Amino acid sequence: MIRPSPVPNADTRPYWEAAERGELAYRQCLECGKAQFPPGRVCRRCRGETLEWRISGGCGTVHSFTVVHRAPTPAFAAPYAILLVDLEEGFRIMTNLRHGDAAGLAIGSPVRIVFEPSDGGPALPQAELRS
Numbered sequence: 001m002i003r004p005s006p007v008p009n010a011d012t013r014p015y016w017e018a019a020e021r022g023e024l025a026y027r028q029c030l031e032c033g034k035a036q037f038p039p040g041r042v043c044r045r046c047r048g049e050t051l052e053w054r055i056s057g058g059c060g061t062v063h064s065f066t067v068v069h070r071a072p073t074p075a076f077a078a079p080y081a082i083l084l085v086d087l088e089e090g091f092r093i094m095t096n097l098r099h100g101d102a103a104g105l106a107i108g109s110p111v112r113i114v115f116e117p118s119d120g121g122p123a124l125p126q127a128e129l130r131s
């Protein structure tokens, strides 16, 4: 069974193009300075419409996580970990732990966002522990 893949649209295409290069793109509001993720046309804090694309260094820490033991479809191999990661640039991303091994994972663990090819879709972000 093939895992469902995201479908880029006009608003998210720069994000997915960066993902293919292995880069984590986000939007920065030039009116209030708030980092935006997932990317959008309007700032969620100030409703400003002047945002630019930026590339994250990909480093952050685990805000929270859960381990899924019963996959929603056979396309997902359980167990696997889902994380909320706070990036150094000030935004949060939900992602999977690369290779799914949650041993050693804790709130506050330092992680790095990397991208892996998907089944026929765009490259997907994954977190891996860093020291």
Ligand SMILES: [Zn+2]
Pocket: 029, 030, 031, 032, 033, 034, 043, 044, 045, 046, 047, 048
């Ligand atoms: Zn703003």
